[in-house]
Amino acid sequence: MCNLEQLFFPTDDVDDCPIEQVRFTVSIKDDPTLPALTFRTWFLGFIACAVLSFLNQFFGYRQVPLFISSVSAQIVVLPIGRFMAATLPTKSIRIPATPWSLTLNPGPFNLKEHVLITIFANSGSNGVYGVNIITIVKAFYFRGIPIAAAILLTQTTQLLGYGWAGIFRKFLVDSPYMWWPTNLVQVSLFRALHEEEVRPKRGLTRLQFFFLVLTSSFCYYIVPNYMFQSITALSFVCWIWKDSVTAHQIGSGLFGLGLGSFAIDWATVASFIGTPLATPWFAIANIMFGFVATVYVLIPIAYWTNAYEAKRFPIFSPHMFDDDGQKYDVSRVLDQKTFKFNHEGYHNYSKVNLSIFFAFTYGLSFATLAATITHVALFHGRTIWQQTRETFRNQIGDVHTRLMKKNYKSVPQWWFYTLLALVLALSIYTCEGFDRNLQLPYWGVIMAAVLALFFTLPIGIITATTNQTPGLNVITEMIIGYMYPGYPLANVVFKTYGYISMTQAITFLSDFKLGHYMKIPPRSMFAVQLVGTLISSSVYFGTAWWLLESVEGICQPHLLKKGSPWTCPGDDVFYNASVIWGVVGPRRMFGDLGQYKKLNYFFLVGILAPLPVWALSRMFPKQKWIGLINMPIILGATGAMPPGRAVNYLMWGAVGFVFNFYIYRRYKRWWARHNYVLSAALDAGVAFSAILTYVTLQIRNKNGMNWWGMELDDHCHLAWCPTAPGIVVEGCPVFK
Template sequence: MDHLRTEAYSRDQSRSESVPNTGTLEDEPLLKILPETPSIPGTPDETDELPSDVLELPLVVRDAVTLTDDPTIPVVTFRFVLLTIVFVVPGAFLDTMNSYRTTSAAYSIFFVQIASHWAGKWLARTLPKRQVGFGSLRFDLNPGPWSIKETALVTIAAALGATGNLGTSGISLAELYYHEKVNPVIAILYMWAIVFTGYSYAAIARNFLLYDPKITWPQALMQTNLFNSQARSDRDSKLGSSQMRIFFLALVFMTCWQFLPELVFPFLSSLAVLCWIAPHNHVVNFLGSGMGGIGLLNLSLDWSNVTSKIMIYPYWVQVVQFTAFVFGAWILLPIAKWSSLVEYKFGLMSNGLFTTEGAPYPVAELITPELRFNETAYAHFGEIHMGAQKAWNTFFDYAAYVSGALWALIYARAQLMASVKRVWHGRHTENNVSASQEFTDRLNRLQGAYPDVPQSWYIFLFLGSFVTLTLIFASGGMFIPVWTYFVALVFGAVIVTPLAWLYAVSNFQLAIGTFNELLYGYMVQNLSHRHPAGASTYGAIAGDAWYRAQFMLQDQKIGHYMHLPPQAVFMSQIFGELIGVPVNYIALRWVLDTKREYLTGAKIDPLHQWTGQALTSSNTMAIQYVLLGPDRLFKHYPLLPYGFVLGAVAPMAIYYLHRKFPRARFDLYNSTVFFLTMSKFYGNLSTGYLSQFIGGTVTMFYAFRYKHSLWKKYNYILAAAFDTGFNLAVLLIFLLFSLYPVDMPHWWGNNAESVERCFAL
């Protein structure tokens, strides 16, 4: 769910320079996250009949959120604690495990929403109704009927706890590539501390991004819509039984189906149509293969290559992403392979590093036993070369970082300044009111019934994390100098608000790892002692300073929409992470102990799944930025820094075109989405992209526009069921075949030489 927490939903337009205080989405274009339900001819305009505090809410919020509340409903219960543990543990394990795979479907938050609701109702029927405890510490084992508020709180706790952890990258890197195992206690404390640093940083942006009704947080709104659909289903047994029947049928189907591409019939994972025509022609195979080629006309029937984003991402985002894939895979890669512009011998689609002769670079030789850069070995082996695709991945990564920050500056400056003035005014009135009380819309008035989270809670969280990490780094643990940790905190504080704003209005998360590791490389390149895994450690700290802040704020927005006590939401988020991090470490140990040969390349995984793509990429960046150093890197690749220039120019050019030609809809040409897609695509597994685009066209364009009532009833239910079925299948395969290892027989659908029958590769 880290790389997903995937990631909802639809806006049709970009925000204009200022945001008028109206209730219509047409006046606030970038916030149009969910396309409106088609209007019914002859329906009168009801806005004149609504109270002014309701009209302050965007229409999409009024359609999805209930505007009444009962503050007496119990929320933090024994049932909540029990179900949080039940749903966090498998999610934290699966998400960590999936981070070592090339593709995977995220642990579905929709599954948690639906399953926890039904499990909670079952507990409400079966648990005895009595108080338990000791002395004054007593609680109701079963306080009454299960409520949708309890479902929301379980989901919020699981959404943060049942995820992977950025800290696993540096720990894995050190062990796999540099044979240095981190002490388990240090590892778990480090993983907790970087997460809680991000949670404490949520305090920086929450006054600007949480209470403003015009900032809707797309995934929070979508999940709220699903919560309220569940509540309505409880009151309408016919509708509820229909949706649940579809959910479980789809779940069973996907669970059974995934045994085919994952195990029995891997041919289905990559339908390389061109290879069927000429299975032994190298050129045709390169064009058609999805496992080593560019995936032209390649389709996939493996849900791990498709995922539920085809049913969640707004259609315009899917169009931009597919356009970036076509440009990167179907245009740039053939040019790089068959023109003289790029030296093909340097691993066209590889994340690895190469010598001048094109052989894999012996990076282990560049580091001495004392963890110093080996100048003699570098002089002997020569300059380090990147694969062509890795080079432009890095270029567009730089562009995406600058583009994301500028996009927020251009489109959000008026609104953020208004929020700053509002917060400043609230802090200097006689009553010293909170930011939420400065807004007069219905939702903020309802939330006024609950005490807000004190600022001191965030300060305490930060101080605990700060002391823990300072002690770890000062004692020589986790590979970085302690002073670089302080720099990471400063950069995180600066970037958290603009990037969280971008996510709050678009649901598109900007990855900042490459920039952070480049900055770390500049800081340590003149030090004699520098550990390559330090780049990932630094990147995890600086990255989580906004990744975790963003997720915390998103789920607090769900609490805002669902009328949950803010303090209960805060504590549930901490509780989920206290459970999840130790499970993250257990999953890390299982992967490193059982899949080590695949991850290091000693053995080849026939499905190209246990390849540790992200880990390989992290090691490549570590070599470039820590051992080699940015100065040497940019001397050899002088065009890379121009990615920052492109990232600065593109948003301004698009904004200019949008203002000059508003009907041309240039505001949908989001440069950050395009650049980030270009920076993430790995050509050695290019199957699935065409299937995603076709599926997204069916679900988020055709079905949404022309079959809206059916879409609204079943789209998210099916998305949850398919992701859940995939993860259940992977879990079953793990349980069954780790205890009783079985080598699947080779046959036409599981060819030993090439599962997709592209034999020339």
């Protein structure tokens, strides 16, 4: 079957790509004379990367965080690039004392520049995991960290993945059988944006629509951000039964099950889980089914049967508690001088207790990891095996590989090996130097690197063929927690080097494949990715350091002023994980000394869960909907809770249903034309409005009127309360 494009644009090349979806989506035409790494690429790419990095870190500390993807930059830079092409001078500028010259305007703004700018921006939208470590050290453990160590940590954890990407690039990029399904969406969007667009009669172009929505979103967000913050979560059940703990537990969208809660705020919709407009309906359906099963079936049964003494603690909380139902005093089990686990203090104090939801979050993460392995083996195992076997056999590649090798110089392998050796050496120095401030010894860095190296190829194959990426965060925490217990920073640093370097490698490889499909010179790709990573890491770090130093009481709600948004929900969970896996250790939580050891049965649940779905799909092959049931997604549906809340999921699911089910089916042409543009415009409007409000008002402690609606709360103050007899918690009734 040939590419439809060949019917209209005949070429000498034959589209022999073995993947049908790629043949229908990716062009086999290329113009190697188009300039790619131009002044416009560097200028717009630098700005897009820095702005996205700043905005995502800025919003990451807020009560209602917002993730802004590179799609926003992909849409915004197009008119700017075209404006620069129309206005900048075309005359070449000679660089003094060199034979080189450059031009600010090499001609029309082209597709290759656009792709490189988007990949540049993508570096700013992926987050920097190492910043979480700096945050918990300064804002939760209240300790100092040398600024040089902090900078090196953010840079090395992001750059280490380049080495693994270089090692496996031949198999995961050059092979036509590794097709990276998610990239086809980007390819389609690029081609749509660069097609000539005629304004419909009595309608708007996509660009006009974008700016209209952006302006509306910008203006409206002043309300939930500055004038009426309570509309970020409204829970009417609590208003009806004001004095009922059970009603508040059931109705609170922030601290309970969220039954009937809602919000009138795009940030609530898109925070934690991302925009629902970019998620296929079948995935939304799986996630919402898993959410309902977990939040409205599993958790109520476990709580009201008092599993793990659940009634002694809140039903939903990311925090840890002692046996008396009070917040766990970590200082009593952590030696402040050595920053290590205090055995005597622990035995004289209390074991660590979790809310029933937080406990089952870990159980479900065990199940998700196991289910992913089974699901991929059953549903994609034969395909993966065949494609992997062909990858090692096929040394020629398809038409896209031939075009890339014919028209462009590849990146020398020694570039990757040199970068890997340099970054690995810097990583060891970062951990061993600075009086071993980060606690992890050199062998831990090497072990984390070996772990990442071992998993990059199999997880890369799974991602490149199924669009699913199993996470290593829990496994890495568990491994170092058993091997090196009692060291909180060692645990999170090991997790970051082992898990994030592998994740970064997958991201780099995915971007390389996008450049492969769009016929971008590989060396230009390498330069943009490397510089983008350095810029994004620096901006993420600088933004975090600035906020940690300038916002008084940041990440500590009891120290913040009323209505302050700087509660750091994601970092709060990260901190608690460092205590659970690092300070106390997995043996005292989930091992033979732990009260939560039965949660290990979730591994078995995960292994077995995909089997019935697979069996039904084989028994009834004509029922295509059975194959859309994805047990890893269902089991991992609430993986963002905490810090995500019930109201986030409910609003996300509702908006996803409206746009990706109802509008997609009834108004498909409108959806195809405007859906992704709408998402990007809403994100951008919220971001610009929040930044403007902060730098003009909130930074000067002008936080609006003091009234009920300005509380960043859903007014379900009893949702935090325990219901076990005799447990005394301030502000809560005592049950007899």
